[in-house]
Amino acid sequence: MLRLLLLLIVPVSLALAWFQAPPVWVFAAGAVATAVLADRVREATEHLAERVGGALGSLLNVSFGSIAELLLALFVLTGGQAAVVQAQVTGSIIGTGLLGLGMAMLAGGIGREKQLFNRDAIGLLSTMLTVVLIALLLPAVFDATQRAAVARPIVAIADEHLSLGVAVVLIALYLINLVYTLVTHRRVFTAAKDGEETGEGGTTQGWSVARSLTVLVVVTAVVALEAELVSRSLEQTAELLHLSSMFLGVVVLALVGTAADLFAAIVFARDDRMTMVFNICIGSAIQMAMVVAPILVLVSWLIGTPMNLVFGNPLDLLAIGGTAFVVRAVTADGETTWYEGVLLIGLYALLAMAFFFAAG
Template sequence: MLKYLLLALVPVSLGLHYLEGQPVLVFLTGAAAVAVLADWVRRGTEGLAAHAGPAIGGLLNVSFGSVAELILALFVLASGQVAVVQAQITGSILATTLLGLGLAMLVGGIGREKQEFNPANAGLLSTMLILLMVAMLLPAVFDLTERSTATPGDALITDEQLSLGIAAVLLLLYVANLVYTLVTHRDVFSREEEEGGEGPGWSVAKSLGIMVAGTALVAWEAEAVSDALSATAEQLGLSTVFLGVILLAVVGTAADLFAAVVFAKQDRMGLAFSICIGSAVQVALVLAPLLVIISWFLGHPMNLVFHSPLDLFAIAGAAFIVRAVAGDGRSTWFEGLLLVGVYVMLGLAFFFLGPA
C-alpha cells in the first residue's frame, strides 16, 4: 500500500513546479518522486526480465538499471551545470559502494554472527571497480601532468578529447562485459540470479507499460528538479556540488539501495553485494561515458577531469575499501557500520568544501 501512496509525490511535485511554488519544496518533492518512480521502473524491468529468459532478462536489468540516474543527470547537464553532474557521478559511486553496501551489511547483520556471499563473484566485481576507477581518474592525472610539464597551448590533446576517447573505450568494455556475464561466464553469476526470484509476477504488457510510463515521468520530474537546483542551493546556503554529490546521487540510486537492504535482511548478501557494486560499475562503465558523449550534442561539453582532490580521494578510497571488504566473502553488521561511517565523513567533507 505504501508504494502506491508514495506515487502521490508525482502530482504534488509537478503541481508545485508549474504553480511556481517554493524552489526548495519543488526540489525535495521532485527528488523524492524520482526515487519512487525509479523503484517502479526497476520493478517493471524485473517483471519483463522474468518473461524474457535469463540472457535477455540479464541484459534488461543491466541496461535499465541506471535510467533514472541518466535522465536526471541529462537535465542537469542541459542546464549547463557540468560540475554538478560530475559531483553526481562521484556521489553515485559513493552512495552504492559505501552507503548502500554499508546499510545492507548493517541491516542484514543484525541478529546474525555473519553473512556469507560468493567470494569469486564479489572479487570479480570489486576488481573491475578498481580498474574502472583507474580509467576514470586517468583524465585528472593527465590534466595535472600536462599543466605542470607542458607549455600552455602545446598539448597534443585536450581534456575533452581524452575524455571522449576514454568514454568510447569504456562503452566497448561494457559490451564485452555483457558478453562475459551473460554468455561466456554466465555460471559465475547464476547463483545471484537464482536468489533474486522471479520478479513481481506482472504480465509483459503491464511490465512494459510501467517501464515506459515510469521513465517518461522520471524525465518530467527531472526537468523540475534541475530547474529548482540553483535556487534551492542558494536558499539553503549549500553548494550545488554538495546537492549533486549527496542528494541527487542518493535519489538516482535509491531503488538499488532499497533493494540491496531488503535482500540483505533476507540473508541474500550475495545478491545485495552484486546490486550495490554492480550499480557502481554501471556508473563508471556506462553512465559517465554516455554523459561525456551526449554532452557534446547538448552544447555543454563535459570531461572526466575531477579537479577536486576530494573527488579523487573519495572515488579511489571507495574502490579499495570495497576490495578489502570483499576479500573473505563474509560480512558483519560492524563492517556495515564502518562503511556508513566513512560515507558520513566524506559527506561532511563535501558539505564544508564550499560553494562551486
C-alpha cells in the same frame, strides 16, 4: 498500499511547479518523486526480465537499472552544470558502494554472527571497480601534468579528446563484460545467483510483458519530467539553503537516483542474500562509472555542452579511490558482519561531511 500512496508525490510535485512554489519545495518534491518512480522502473524491469528470461532479461536489468540517474544527470548537464554532474557521478559511486552496502550489511547482520557471499563472483566486480578508479584518475593526472608544460587552451582540448577516448573504452569494456557474464561464463554466474534462496525480496506475482512495457515507458517519461523540475530548481535551492551545488550533487542527487537500489539491497540483506546485495550495490557503482558517465561525456559533446572526466576537486578522486579500496578489502574474505556495515556508513558520513564544508 504504502508504495501507491508514495506515488501521490508525483502530482504534488507537478502542482508545486505549476503554481510556481518556492524552488526548495519544487526541488524536494521532485527529488522524492524521482526516487519513488525509480523504484517503479526497477520493479517493471524485473518483471519484464522474468518474462523474457536468460541473457535478454539480464541485459534489460542493466539497460534500465540507472535510467533515473541518467535522465537526472542529462537535464543537469543541459543546464550547463557539468561540475554538478561530476559530483553526482562521485555521489552515486560512494552512495551505493559505501552507504548502500553498509546499510545492507548492518540490516542483514543484526541477529546473525556473519553472512556469506560468493567471493569468486563478487571478486570480478571488485576488480572492475579498481579499473574504474584508474580510468577516472587518468584524465585528472593527465591534466595536472600537461598544465605545467602546455598552454591552457591546448590542454583543455586534449582533456576533452582524452575523456572521449576513455568514455569509449569504458563502454566497450562494459559490453565485453556482458558477453563474459551472460554468454561465455554464464553458467558460473547463474550458479552463483541460484545458490541463494529466493526470499521476501523476490517477485510474488509476475506482470505480463504488455503491462511491464507500459509501466516502463510511462514511468520513464514521468521520471524525465521530474528530473527536469529538479535540475531547473537546483541552483536556486542551493543558494536558498546556503549549500554548494557540489554537495547537492554528491549527496542529494546521487541518493535520489540510487534510492531504489539502496532499499532493494536492504531487503535482500535481511533475506540473507548477500551475493545479490553486492551485485546490486557494486554493480550500480560500476554501471554509473562505466556506462552512465561515459554516455554523458559523449552526449555532452553532441549537444555542445562539453563535459570531460577531469575531476577538478581532489575530494572526488579520494572518495572514488577510497570506495574502491574499501570494497576490495570487504570482499576479500567472502563474509560480512554488521560492524563492517557500520564502518562503511561511517566512512560515507566522513566524505559527505567533507563535501558539505567544501566550496563550489
